[in-house]
Amino acid sequence: MSEYTLRVIGRVESPLTDRAAAPLQADEGAPGAWLVFDERYAPALEGLSPGTDVLLLTWLDRADRDTLTVHPRGDATRPRAGVFTTRSPDRPNPIGLHEVRILAIAGTRVQVGNLEALDGTPILDVKPLLTPDR
Amino acid sequence: MSEYTLRVIGRVESPLTDRAAAPLQADEGAPGAWLVFDERYAPALEGLSPGTDVLLLTWLDRADRDTLTVHPRGDATRPRAGVFTTRSPDRPNPIGLHEVRILAIAGTRVQVGNLEALDGTPILDVKPLLTPDR
Structure with missing residues (x-):
């Protein structure tokens, strides 16, 4: 099977x-965080604004990729249960x-509310949450 | 920056x-499709059932990865607009x-409703849509 390589466009602080x-x-007590994007991606951030809810996709780099079933x-x-039925x-x-909700934007640093992702x-x-028109 | 390699676990038919x-x-007229998983991932599918709505993540392999802004x-x-404000x-x-909604499951083949992904x-x-308890 083919393989594809991800580009790390930033890191969670x-x-x-x-x-x-x-x-x-x-919603189980996650703290706020900063999304620190690489400056080359500044154009891709244009139009994001505080107060907006967005979908953030991350790479959970401390996960075990060989796990196929888990105890929920x-x-x-x-x-x-199969991992595809869980959020493991x-x-x-x-x-x-x-x-996440965008709280503030400073250059390529984006502050967000509750985020359950680890530092780094x-x-x-x-991605936008709802896109009836985009 | 570090790089990570994706595993292709199946293909869209x-x-x-x-x-x-x-x-x-x-919702703009996408047809039904089959998700054809590699058999090694059968355990990860255990517990999926017809009638359930799930989130499907794909790799849009015909996309241009150097695009940072688009006309919506x-x-x-x-x-x-910056691509992070769009679904481009x-x-x-x-x-x-x-x-997508799961319509049927036959081994590691999963039939789903409207899906706007290309063949292959x-x-x-x-992932499950809602996970209050998983």
């Missing part, structure tokens, strides 16, 4: 540094999908 | 073969994000 302590979902939420009393970071392509996590993409 | 003719959004929806009368397939990491598009991941 977050107080979260420990996977074991990180919340599983953004790490609870060993629950039956194992451990999966063949550990792409993180986060709905590579950023892959930003 | 679709009557759509021409990017110019493909709808921009699934290809309309040259509209001002250019042309972007640094052309990851397609599709909300690599599949990267499947």
Whole structure:
């Protein structure tokens, strides 16, 4: 099968540094964070504005890519399920999908609300939430 | 910057073969399709069931990765916008994000409803839509 190489377009700056302590979902107490984009991608950010909710795609670089089944939420009393039925970071392509609100923009630094990604996590993409007209 | 390599876990089988003719959004007349997974990923599919809506992540392998701004929806009368404010397939990491309904499952072949991805598009991941408990 063919392979494709991702481009790391930026990194997450977050107080979260420990996977074991990180919340599983953004609404479970995740802190705010900064998205620090490489300056070459400044044109791609044009038009983003504070107050907007966007989809952030990250590469969960500390995940185990050979895991195919998990106990949901790490609870060993629950039956194992295929990773494609869960949000486990451990999966063949550990792409993180986060709905975040943009709080501020300073050049190629973008401040966002609750984000359950660890400090240093590579950023892959930003997409609008709703696109009836784009 | 570091680079990461994607694993192609399957391919889309679709009557759509021409990017110019493909709808921009699934609700603009996209046809049904089959997701054909590599058999090694069968365990990761366990628990998926017909009637469920899921998020499908694909690699839009015919996209231009050097595009940073576009005319929204290809309309040259509209001002250019950063690709991160649009759903353009042309972007640094052309990851397609599709909300699809599972219609049927036959081994590692999964039939889904409206999907705006071209025939042969690599599949990267499947995630649940809502995950209050996983």
